[in-house]
Structure formats: C-alpha cells, structure tokens
Amino acid sequence: MLCWCLAAVFLPAQAMPPAGQGHGPRVALVIGNNEYTGLTALRNPVNDATDMAAALRRLGFTVELLTNADLSQMEAAVVRLSGSLGGSRQSVGLFFYAGHGVQSGNSNYLIPSRVSIPAEAFLRERALSAQVVLDLMQQSGNALNLVFLDACRDNPFGWARSGSRGLSVVGNQPPGSIIVYATSAGSTAADGSGRNGVFTGELLQHLERPGLELSEILDATARGVLTATGNRQNPAVYKQFFESIVLQPVAATSTPAAAAAPTVSAPSPTFGNVTVATGSLTISIVTAGTVTLLGQVVQLPAGSTLPVNNVTIGDIPVTITYLDGRTETSTVRVEAGRNAAVNFSYRPVTPNVATPASPPPAQNPAAVPAAGGANPPLAAAVGLAWTNPAGIRFLAVPGGNFTMGDAPAAGSPSPLAGGTSPLAGGTSPLAGGGAPAGGMTLGSVADNRNDERPAHPVTLAPFWMSATEVTQAQYEAVMGNNPAYFMEGADAPARPVERVSWYDALVFCNKLSMKEGLTPVYSIAGSTDPARWGAIPTANNEASWDAVVVNRAANGYRLPTEAEWEYAARGASASRNFSLAGGSEAAAVAWFVTNAHAVGENNRDYGTHRVGLLPPNELGLVDMSGNVWEWCFDRYGPYVNNPLDNPLGATSGAGRVFRGGSWTAIAAHLRSSNRDNRAPGGRYTDVGFRIVRSAGR
Structure with missing residues (x-):
C-alpha cells in the first residue's frame, strides 16, 4: 500500500x-x-x-x-x-x-x-x-x-x-x-x-x-x-516492490508543501509526530504508466489498483503518463474519512496482431525458388516471398546501391525528433517511388556515434532475408536443443531464440543448408560439416572458428553481412527513410526497454515477445528494430570511405557485429545505422539472429 x-x-x-x-x-x-x-x-x-x-x-x-x-x-x-x-x-x-x-x-x-x-x-x-x-x-x-x-x-x-x-x-x-x-x-x-x-x-x-x-x-x-x-x-x-522510495528526503525548510499543510491535533500513527484529518482514494488503471500524486511518483503495471491512504482533504489532481507519452490528469475531491476513486481507462491503439501490415503481393511467382533447389533466381521485386521446409519465411531484398552509415548535412533535423530524413543532397531519389535503390544516407542525426562514420557507398547483390528472427521452435528443429532464457509460456516457441553465440549461428546455418541439400556457406578447418568442427567454442574467441572461410558462391544459408542488414532494415529500394526499421516512433515498431517490461512483473513475463506482433518495414521484415539484437557476419571495425561491392566487413578485430537493438535497449540503439559488437563466443539473453540466402546477381 x-x-x-x-x-x-x-x-x-x-x-x-x-x-x-x-x-x-x-x-x-x-x-x-x-x-x-x-x-x-x-x-x-x-x-x-x-x-x-x-x-x-x-x-x-x-x-x-x-x-x-x-x-x-x-x-x-x-x-x-x-x-x-x-x-x-x-x-x-x-x-x-x-x-x-x-x-x-x-x-x-x-x-x-x-x-x-x-x-x-x-x-x-x-x-x-x-x-x-x-x-x-x-x-x-x-x-x-x-x-x-x-x-x-x-x-x-x-x-x-x-x-x-x-x-x-x-x-x-x-x-x-x-x-x-x-x-x-x-x-x-x-x-x-x-x-x-x-x-x-x-x-x-x-x-x-x-x-x-x-x-x-x-x-x-x-x-x-x-x-x-x-x-x-x-x-x-x-x-518486486512498486512503491515510491526516497532515500534522502528534501529538508523541511525547502519543502514547498509545508505552507499548505493543514492544522493537526494528535500524534500520527505513521510518524509519531502529527496527525491530520485525511481521506483516502483508490487509483485504477487499464494501461501501464507512471502515476503522480501530491508530488510523489509510482510506476504501475497494466490493470493495477492502487489504494492510497492519508490523503489531504480537498481537490487532489492525479496524473498518469503512459509508456507512449500520453498524459492524463483527473482531479478528485477527497473528504475526511471517505474513499474517493480515480479510474484511468485509456487503451493505446495497438497493431492488429492477427492481420499485421504486409508487403505488396508477389509480382513474379516464377521467381519463387523451390526449397532445396539451385541458387534462387534474382530477387528482383519487393513482395516476393517463399517459405523453406523449416517453416522460415523469406522475403526478397532487391539489390542496389546505397550510402551506408551516417553523414548528415549540417542542420538537418533528426527523424527521431519528428523531422524529415537527412538525405545526401537534401532529397531522396526514392521519394516518388519506383526509382532504383541508391542515394540514401542511413541513420540518425541526433543519436549517431562515431563508429557509424564515414558514410560510404555500397553496392549489394539481391538476397533473400528471413522475415523474422529465428524462433525457438525453428532453432530447436535444426539444432536439437533450445538454449533460450525466455522459454516459458505458450508463445515461447514463437519468440526469438536468444543465448546463442555467433559460433552457434554458423553451425545453425550450415546444418540447415545440409538438411535441405544446399551447399553450405561456411568452412572451418577445411570442412563444411559442423560435425567435424568439434565442440562449439565456449571462450570469447577461438582462432580456428574466427578464421572461418566464406564460400560466396554457395547457395546455402548464412548470416547477413552488416551492409546487407542495414540496407534491408532501411527498406532497400522501397525505403521511406525512417530512422528505425518501419518507422521513426520506437514504441510503434519495436520492443525495447520502455515497452518490453509492460507485460508483467515476474522475471519470466518480460523480455522478448513473439515475433511478428508489430508492423513490418517497407520490405515486410519484422522486428528488425528491437526484440533481440541480431548477429551479423562481420568483424567489428571502423568504416572505410571508399566504394565497396558486397563487403564482408573488417579484416581484423575480436568482436562480431550485431544490429537492431533489443528488449533491453534504449530508443537510440534501435536506429538502423546503430552498430555494436560482442565476443563471438558469448551467449546473451538479448541477442539472437536471422538468416539470409543469396539470390543471384
């Protein structure tokens, strides 16, 4: 209480x-x-x-x-x-x-x-x-x-x-x-x-x-x-304690409320100093938010009822601020010895999870590859899709040229602040639709970091990318185990797998390729068969695994490169220049530190969410921002300021790149240009991955 x-x-x-x-x-x-x-x-x-x-x-x-x-x-x-x-x-x-x-x-x-x-x-x-x-x-x-x-x-x-x-x-x-x-x-x-x-x-x-x-x-x-x-x-x-706690109260002489304190006449049962004629009130909310009452602040989960005792008599304003930024204030009359009620019934507009927004319909059914067949044909149009035998849905990412990283023009507004996207030359060649890929300066103005610079031109071949992060069910079907921390609840199989290392992801890709009769992409110690690679390393770095050889002509599954990931997150040729994948308002398109904790207080009730609950980006890809960080193939290193053709990233460095932010991330880390890295042998509750497959040139 x-x-x-x-x-x-x-x-x-x-x-x-x-x-x-x-x-x-x-x-x-x-x-x-x-x-x-x-x-x-x-x-x-x-x-x-x-x-x-x-x-x-x-x-x-x-x-x-x-x-x-x-x-x-x-x-x-x-x-x-x-x-x-x-x-x-x-x-x-x-x-x-x-x-x-x-x-x-x-x-x-x-x-x-x-x-x-x-x-x-x-x-x-x-x-x-x-x-x-x-x-x-x-x-x-x-x-x-x-x-x-x-x-x-x-x-x-x-x-x-x-x-x-x-x-x-x-x-x-x-x-x-x-x-x-x-x-x-x-x-x-x-x-x-x-x-x-x-x-x-x-x-x-x-x-x-x-x-x-x-x-x-x-x-x-x-x-x-x-x-x-x-x-x-x-x-x-x-x-597991949700009342307001102030360790060091403001001194009495500096408390503005002191002048308004009513006259008292008897010892207080709480503090042993004073008592007043007071009433009580009950605050009920539907949607999680932060309640402010008489200068005190308390965070409440959705569906809460909060009794408040010893409230000063009079007209008392109660304010709630929701996770989406909306604020409501209700003034209630508190009378001596009586209980007043305040009800906040606001429900935010949420995506229709049963029928999420979808990309345009397939324009060329003949281009849809048969699972287990030869290298898929050119992914020439947004909206083409296919599902492999493992139940993983893939979407086409048409190739093209783009400017990777962040190099905003001076004075350009930040998309996070509601402004237009900062583009090289001031306007986007894609703005009218139907134009070829290229010309985009990706990222944010206000929140970028030095490792997102210099912006540099990149040319990418088309590829197919999984519409969602690899789920726990999909991972277990290939690997025979489920390492995820968030594996409780009926929706757990559809949540992204996490606590998977970069090394785990390599094994998954080659195992899935072999299972479908495709040519594996990765070779370690001269073999493409993970059974010959030995135990998956538990150290932060393992030299033989870090020296993995990539067969760029293979038709099997692999991790996206950092360039492919950013290009796809921004929507490729269909880009509308959002700062995040699918939008510029974090709460609308991503599970992150502000809204991923809103589904409960028990440790197992918050964290990752079932994939596909939020709207997709321009290509139909979901959860590219938030839910879990996603491993990319590249070593983490500085960008170079010269044209690159299908780059594989830095040639040295201990860390491997991951992108997109997660349920633990702040909003700035959800930006499509944001970069980070961790040791490839590490397994984390906020890092998973999605996979790609080359689609011809």
Whole structure:
C-alpha cells in the first residue's frame, strides 16, 4: 500500500525517514573483495565497498562493512543482517557486493577472497549464493530489501561454460525486493580505472541527492554508465516492490508543501509526530504508466489498483503518463474519512496482431525458388516471398546501391525528433517511388556515434532475408536443443531464440543448408560439416572458428553481412527513410526497454515477445528494430570511405557485429545505422539472429 501523510511538513511514508522517526531500522551489509587466489585481482571493489558504506551511514543506515572476506565471514554477516531486520516490519535491508561473481545453472555465486574453486562442482560449498542472501533477507519479514551486485565482471574461471558470462537473472526473486545489477544479465561490467568501478562510481554520484526517488537514482546511474562505457554496459533493475522510495528526503525548510499543510491535533500513527484529518482514494488503471500524486511518483503495471491512504482533504489532481507519452490528469475531491476513486481507462491503439501490415503481393511467382533447389533466381521485386521446409519465411531484398552509415548535412533535423530524413543532397531519389535503390544516407542525426562514420557507398547483390528472427521452435528443429532464457509460456516457441553465440549461428546455418541439400556457406578447418568442427567454442574467441572461410558462391544459408542488414532494415529500394526499421516512433515498431517490461512483473513475463506482433518495414521484415539484437557476419571495425561491392566487413578485430537493438535497449540503439559488437563466443539473453540466402546477381 502506498501511503501519504503529514508530519511537521508534508512527507511521504515512502521517503523512509531516518531512524528514530517512527520506522524500523535501516540495516546494510556491504562487502568488497579485491584479493583472490588464482584469479585476476580486481582494482576497485574494496574502494567501492568503503565508499558505499560511508554513503549509507550518512543516509541513516547501520552498516557492517567487510573487505576481502572469506566465505565464513560472508555467511556469518548475512545471518546477522537477517537477524537485524527481523525486529520490525518497517525495517529496510540493503546488501551490496563488489567483486568477482559467476553464474552456474542459472544461479549466481559471489566469490570470497582467497578461495580455490578448481571446478564448477565446488561452487555451492565454496562461494556465497546470491539466492541464499535474498532468502535470508526475505525470512526477516520486513517490507523492503535492496540488493546491489557489482559482480558482473567477466567469468574468471577456466572451467566456466559459455553461458556463464556475467550473472543470470534471479529466477526466484522474493516479493518486496529490488535487485540491481551493474550490467544486464549475461553481460559483464567494467572494473574502472579510477577509484571506483564504473557502476558504483556513478551510483555514488546520485545516491544521496535529496528528494530523488530510487528509480530516478537508478536511471541517472544507468545514463552515466552508458555514457562512460560508450553504451557497452547497461545496468539492469529487477523489481518486486512498486512503491515510491526516497532515500534522502528534501529538508523541511525547502519543502514547498509545508505552507499548505493543514492544522493537526494528535500524534500520527505513521510518524509519531502529527496527525491530520485525511481521506483516502483508490487509483485504477487499464494501461501501464507512471502515476503522480501530491508530488510523489509510482510506476504501475497494466490493470493495477492502487489504494492510497492519508490523503489531504480537498481537490487532489492525479496524473498518469503512459509508456507512449500520453498524459492524463483527473482531479478528485477527497473528504475526511471517505474513499474517493480515480479510474484511468485509456487503451493505446495497438497493431492488429492477427492481420499485421504486409508487403505488396508477389509480382513474379516464377521467381519463387523451390526449397532445396539451385541458387534462387534474382530477387528482383519487393513482395516476393517463399517459405523453406523449416517453416522460415523469406522475403526478397532487391539489390542496389546505397550510402551506408551516417553523414548528415549540417542542420538537418533528426527523424527521431519528428523531422524529415537527412538525405545526401537534401532529397531522396526514392521519394516518388519506383526509382532504383541508391542515394540514401542511413541513420540518425541526433543519436549517431562515431563508429557509424564515414558514410560510404555500397553496392549489394539481391538476397533473400528471413522475415523474422529465428524462433525457438525453428532453432530447436535444426539444432536439437533450445538454449533460450525466455522459454516459458505458450508463445515461447514463437519468440526469438536468444543465448546463442555467433559460433552457434554458423553451425545453425550450415546444418540447415545440409538438411535441405544446399551447399553450405561456411568452412572451418577445411570442412563444411559442423560435425567435424568439434565442440562449439565456449571462450570469447577461438582462432580456428574466427578464421572461418566464406564460400560466396554457395547457395546455402548464412548470416547477413552488416551492409546487407542495414540496407534491408532501411527498406532497400522501397525505403521511406525512417530512422528505425518501419518507422521513426520506437514504441510503434519495436520492443525495447520502455515497452518490453509492460507485460508483467515476474522475471519470466518480460523480455522478448513473439515475433511478428508489430508492423513490418517497407520490405515486410519484422522486428528488425528491437526484440533481440541480431548477429551479423562481420568483424567489428571502423568504416572505410571508399566504394565497396558486397563487403564482408573488417579484416581484423575480436568482436562480431550485431544490429537492431533489443528488449533491453534504449530508443537510440534501435536506429538502423546503430552498430555494436560482442565476443563471438558469448551467449546473451538479448541477442539472437536471422538468416539470409543469396539470390543471384
């Protein structure tokens, strides 16, 4: 329940006043481990823990600080934390850990100092389970527990499996808890070159700012981390507590509401200082949004009903802001001792998922190839389509010339801001329709990055591209397993497969090609048969796999090149010059960080969505922006400013490119020109792939 009430000044119950003002204690356990046996020593965790402990003490927490602790010390301290929280339902618990961490079997373990863990089987007895920490804190019966894990550094153990990079999402998160990772699940965090790790350093910048709600603190921290790491580290928050939390209230002398506070006459049951004549109200919403009431902000999931007690008598405005940016305000009369109701019934206009928009009908049925046959003929027209025996639908991408990357003219407006597309020469040769491909300057003006430049001309042959990302069902039919994290629910088979490495994608392509009697594209160690390649690498990079040979004349399946991906995302010869694939409004065409979390609060209820729910782009391709990032074949490297014919990307570099953004991405990362990369051996909950097939020249 979210309660507002009056003390000497108007103060929200969720602002958690310092100890001694009527609430239970704030208790924190802070651990930082630098020193390890047989593992890489870390620079900053002890500093992180020391500085965090000092900040928490200033916020009214009773803090136990451990540095370079062994397992017995860590376990004993967690037990003490649990005991300290058990005295009051109103206690606030906080656990902070900085140091090495590892996942195993979807469980997370925090590594003590000076411990030897020669094999994964020893983890349970030699490391501290993060789930145990959560469970012991929950057993205390207090209302709120905060857990911060700056433990997502790269897996330090040689025996670690490829799926064990970083930490995993907690599968059994207790109610009343908020868990914050220094980076997204399955990814790694930077230790930092200064006094603090990147995440903790940013968190400390905002933690003590007066009046900030916890979600604002975490948002500001995430923005700082993204900036500091060049968008390579994105903190993650998992919530099972949905009330507003202010760690450091604004001082009474600076609270504007103080002058409007009504006269009081008796002690308040909440704060022990004052009481007022108040009423209550109930807020009901249909669509997820952020509610603002009397200066307090709370995020509510769809279908919520929120009771609010101890509301000041009078006409009270209640405002809700929806995920699509729409805002509504309703003013309600609150009377003493009575309950008022506010109902927000807005439903956004959503795509008709049963009959999504489709590309033009096929203009040349004779051009549709037979599955398993020779190299398909020229994909000469938008709208041609065919479905292979694996059930994967392919769409034609006619060849042509285009300008790859981003080189906007000075003063050109950004499509993200609602302006026209910045085109070389100011207008698009495609604007009238029917013109040949070419002349497009792809990307955004306001949000581009240096790695999107220089813009450079590219010529591409036609090809066929899968209409959707490869789904879990399609992947399992070829590979015999489903590695996806989001594999629960009736729609899971139709969700994109994720937790697949770039190496996994190569194997999938060749296996599918062989299954259909096609010539495989990829050769490793002189063979096109994945059965002869050995085990799929679990390391970030494996030299023999990185040296894969591409048979450009083969008619089998393959990953798109980076150039092919961008050209297709922008709509090729049918392009309408949107900044994203299919539009310029992220919420209308993409599942990303703003709307992919709106379907539930349980960890398994948000994340990826069934492919094809949102409108397609000009070619009929769906989910090119958002849902999951998509592997491309290319190594990640700088662009070159010279004409290229069907380029395969950089000739060196450890990372492989992925494109399109994902359910964890901010809107700027959904742009068709945006580039990023990760190690080819990594498996991530926000990265999948789609496939292509050459279609003649």
